[in-house]
Amino acid sequence: MAVDTRKPSRTLALAALLVVAGCGAPDSPGASSGNTSGPVPAKPPKAITLNILDVAGNLQLTQGMIDDFAKRNSDQITRVTYSKATAPELVGKVKAQQNAGRVDIDLVLTGVDGLAAGVDQGLWLTVPDRAARLPGMNNYLPGAAAMQKLAGDAGVTVTYYPSGPLIEYLPAKVPNPPKTAEELLAYAKANPGAVQYARPSNSGPGRTFLMGLPYLLSDSDPKDPVNGWSKTWTYLSELNKYITLYPSATSETMKNLANGSAKIIVSTTGWDINPRVLGTVPKEAAVGTLQGFHWVTDAHYAVIPKGVPVDKQAAILNLLADMLTPQQQAKAYDKGYFYPGPAVKDVTLPMAPPESRQALTEFGRPEYEKLIAGNPLEVPLDAKALVAAFDRWDREIGGAKVKK
Structure with missing residues (x-):
């Protein structure tokens, strides 16, 4: 089992807070390697190594999506490295790198806890060109859309469950x-x-x-x-x-x-x-x-620490756009770890990998559908x-x- 760390009226205030947290400070307290400001290109000019930190057990749901994108887009990502930590460790890790002027964590997969702690410390970038670059966000389930409002512009909802x-x-x-x-x-x-x-x-x-x-x-x-x-x-x-x-x-x-x-x-x-x-x-x-x-409700988010170069941001945005397609979201059913798991509409269990269908047929609970609809x-x-x-x-x- 992966390590877990795992009303709209109030989320508007948070969204404003998140925008300030994402925009009100330089991208990094120091001079990180690579260009950390300016327009984000459509693709990185050369393939990058992507370093991902997971503090929510999210890779159990999304590593297959990430690896598949990297395999299909070797011109953007040459290698992906994965590391894991607990949510309480997240702020210290990211803040230490930002204070040193060298941000080696390119993408964080986190729950609400890590998202909130990072917002409180002003660690996350405002997601650049979100509306144009991530069309899948327009297809969120209502619950996932509400969770996205909670994140404002500081993160992208990648998986969701009640x-x-x-x-x-x-x-x-x-x-x-x-x-x-x-x-x-x-x-x-x-x-x-x-x-x-x-x-x-x-x-x-x-x-x-x-x-x-x-x-x-x-x-x-x-x-x-x-x-x-x-x-x-x-x-x-x-x-x-x-x-x-x-x-x-x-x-x-x-x-x-x-x-x-x-x-x-x-x-x-x-x-x-x-x-x-x-x-x-x-x-x-x-x-x-x-x-x-x-x-x-709960969700997992992808957040980009301040200080990540724009070339890497380009690859990350393209990765996230791919992860929000129904075909990739079907992998979020996993073996029930974040049940149901998909954040976008029209992703049904028959679309999921065979091992997911088998596990949920045997161990899922029919009563969940009624509980989700009725509360x-x-x-x-x-x-x-x-x-x-x-x-x-x-x-x-x-x-x-x-x-x-």
């Missing part, structure tokens, strides 16, 4: 799973250590649970963790009394569910399906929702709010119990 929060359990060990947030808390109190979720700043399910609770608890303003989450912070503080540790990655919660050290974990559609495909979690694991459930879709917090929520959770809730 996410969660879901609870996951083994029916043999939890025959009567909680149906409400209050019942989940009561279960945790009666079974100390049995409920588990990973640190939100490095976990898609953990982050989704954090942002989904205000809807479950009917808090005053689900989009404002500073002034509108009084019920949520009280609930998390109480739940914390009965949680013995917070894994630093989602994959650890899956292993703990399988070995019995956790009885109920927080999950999402993809983290439900993919670990069962891989055998990390027993096939018979079940999922459920809690009363008042709203989907908190509200909410975009995540904006950048500043998300950073504030992570910071408060680390300080006041679970930071001292995070398993390193």
Whole structure:
């Protein structure tokens, strides 16, 4: 399993913030190698090496797209190097290179967490010539389009899913799973250590649970963790009394569910399906929702650090344009890791590779289609709010119990 880190009215403010973050400073604090400003050519004048950093597990969905483009366009990309890190490490890595005047990371694949942290620090370029160069963005699914509004001009949505929060359990060990947030808390109190979720700043399910609770608890303003989450912070503080540790990655919660050290974990559609495909979690694991459930949607983004030369930007834009075609997006079904996965319209499962079709036929859940259609879709917090929520959770809730 790859490492996970994984209302429109408020996203407009974020979009403005992102434009300022992308435009209000020089492309790099120092003189990076290559021309970092000026018009981006249609193609690089000579083929480039593309260095990609993944902090969201996104390569599980998109590496096939990237490798295919590079193979077909050797006049633009001679070689692709891949590296991985966690979302909390991202800002330090990029900022150190920018401060040194040598940006060696050309493209970052990140979730909302890394996107927000980079926006907060002003690390990302405004995507150049987006409207003309990336026509696939006009074909986004409604949920993916809302996630793109959240990113403004600082990134490009490449994959999308409705996410969660879901609870996951083994029916043999939890025959009567909680149906409400209050019942989940009561279960945790009666079974100390049995409920588990990973640190939100490095976990898609953990982050989704954090942002989904205000809807479950009917808090005053689900989009404002500073002034509108009084019920949520009280609930998390109480739940914390009965949680013995917070894994630093989602994959650890899956292993703990399988070995019995956790009885109920927080999950999402993809983290439900993919670990069962891989055998990390027993096939018979079940999922459920809690009363008042709203989907908190999620996406992976491609972002370009300030300081990347325009010749490399040209190759990156052409790559992203190709990745947003339906034929390439069909690969995002993968084996359910980010289910469904495609960000654009008219990408059906029969278009996916045979191994994806086989995995989802066996391990997918028919009820997801009804759940997705029948419950509200909410975009995540904006950048500043998300950073504030992570910071408060680390300080006041679970930071001292995070398993390193």
